[in-house]
């Protein structure tokens with residue numbers, strides 16, 4: 001293997017310098033499986049990993065990129081062979097070891113997800129961690145008994161990556177989907193994905209004196225957190241649940257115990273980076289089949305490695321719609 005191109009983020013004088021550089025194969029970490037990366041994608045966490053105060057990067061220099069898809073070029077692991085198409089995301093990838101914004105990556109065998117039927121290298125990264133998190137949220141809600149007959153499901157931060165894929169999955173499965181967004185200009189996009197009702201971000205994040213309000217949602221998929229999660233809890237129907245994955249609206253949660261003790265509402269924590277590998281492989285199989293979202297193509301923008309920096313900047317400002325795929329290979 002020759003030297004290869006990578007986007008590198010390096011802490012210098014309290015700041016983070018990002019540039020596309022050439023790396024030598026010896027700079028790859030230990031691991032049983034070496035992958036020629038075909039695609040990566042950009043997640044909110046990638047932006048945090050490349051900013052000084054993001055609190056996510058654990059090494060410097062770091063090749064960010066918490067997601068990758070590609071072809072195995074070397075493997076010493078049982079069941080994984082050169083030529084296999086695979087997906088890797090989460091665990092320490094792009095955080096504590098070099099990640100997907102590079103032409104090559106090396107990972108432990110038990111992080112590897114074989115490419116499921118129904119997906120290919122690009123489509124897998126169109127979904128990426130955000131799509132996987134949306135699917136895991138729906139999977140966990142349905143494991144708890146949710147079905148389309150139960151009533152409307154609220155998806156917050158709906159034009160973001162997790163939000164867009166959640167809308168597409170739920171609509172395709174026959175749910176009535178209500179969404180919240182801060183982007184007036186994207187109502188048509190959300191309706192195309194399957195949103196039946198669109199709420200304004202202001203409405204769902206406003207403070208309220210009332211610990212309980214009219215029961216509206218059978219469930220919520222919430223990548224926003226903060227005051228929006230407090231809204232979802234106080235408007236949840238009896239027995240409903242919120243699958244909580246994110247914090248773009250803040251980390252603090254001010255609520256009361258009343259939704260929990262008077263309506264039996266449940267909070268389901270969604271931790272995609274650390275999902276056990278068997279569940280991870282199962283959810284990816286479902287993303288290629290019965291959890292395939294409606295409208296994935298309309299969610300995707302494609303960029304090259306040199307354009308990633310601009311996307312990292314705008315994602316922290318909430319300015320990105322849907323998913324950004326990064327083409328790495330030829």
Ligand SMILES: NC(=O)c1ccc[n+]([C@@H]2O[C@H](COP(=O)([O-])OP(=O)(O)OC[C@H]3O[C@@H](n4cnc5c(N)ncnc54)[C@H](OP(=O)(O)O)[C@@H]3O)[C@@H](O)[C@H]2O)c1
Nearest residue numbers: 044157158159160161162181182246247248249271272318
């Ligand atoms: N727990 C996990 O395993 C896991 C996995 C993936 C992601 N996450 C987290 O989930 C969140 C979303 O990730 P993502 O990849 O979907 O990010 P994204 O593509 O950047 O989408 C975030 C969306 O949140 C909304 N938003 C932005 N700023 C907001 C604010 N101040 N108040 C309320 N809403 C705001 C915007 O949607 P609208 O304009 O439509 O409102 C934005 O498009 C992040 O916090 C990320 O770290 C967690």
